[in-house]
Amino acid sequence: MAREQEQQVATSNINRICQGTEIVGNIKTTGDIRLDGILEGNIVSTGKIVIGTAGKTKGEINCRTADIFGFVDGLLDVSEIVNLKATANIKGTITTAKISIEAGAVFNGTCTMPEQQASPLPSKKG
Numbered sequence: 001m002a003r004e005q006e007q008q009v010a011t012s013n014i015n016r017i018c019q020g021t022e023i024v025g026n027i028k029t030t031g032d033i034r035l036d037g038i039l040e041g042n043i044v045s046t047g048k049i050v051i052g053t054a055g056k057t058k059g060e061i062n063c064r065t066a067d068i069f070g071f072v073d074g075l076l077d078v079s080e081i082v083n084l085k086a087t088a089n090i091k092g093t094i095t096t097a098k099i100s101i102e103a104g105a106v107f108n109g110t111c112t113m114p115e116q117q118a119s120p121l122p123s124k125k126g
Contacts, residue, residue, distance in 0.1 A: 019054045026059075035070075053087050068105075 013031030017023065021037035028044045035043075036052035042060040043049060049063040055070035062077045068088040076082060078096040086104035094111040101107060 017055075019052075051088075 013029070015027075015029055015031055015033040017033070017035045017037040017039065019036040022039075023037065024040045026042045026044070027033065027039070030046050032047040032049070033043065033045055034050040034052060035055040035057060037055065039055075039057040040059060041057075043057070043063070045063040047063065048065045048067070049061055050067045051057060051070040051072060053069045057071070058073040060075040060077065061072065064078070065080045065082075066076060066078045067083045067085065068076075068090065069085045070087070071089045071091075073091045075092055076090070076094045076096070078094070080096070081098040081100065082094055082096045084090060084099070084101045084105040084107060086102040088102075088105040088107070090105070090107045090109060092109045094107075094109065096111070096113060099111060099113070
């Protein structure tokens with residue numbers, strides 16, 4: 001199998017931690033991951049992370065995109081976009097390029113968004 005095909009297969013994998021499962025430790029994956037159980041530890045993924053409504057995590061999350069429906073206590077470091085859904089409860093720090101927060105989401109912490117290179121506003125000359 002060619003290297004490109006291997007990477008495509010790896011990134012299409014979806015890992016699922018079901019409700020009723022508790023993990024103490026770190027998770028590292030090249031695929032997407034959905035957490036509906038409880039994790040005390042860090043998650044590193046080159047893909048998407050979804051924390052379901054029953055999902056609870058304490059630790060650091062590092063990924064490309066994140067959809068949060070459940071509870072997160074810790075650091076979220078997301079390279080593209082974080083979506084905090086109405087049922088989300090976040091306690092900690094978010095670093096991301098973009099963030100979307102639905103009405104009803106609870107976010108207690110700080111958010112840092114690295115500066116995007118934008119063209120300056122045109123000056124008004126009268």
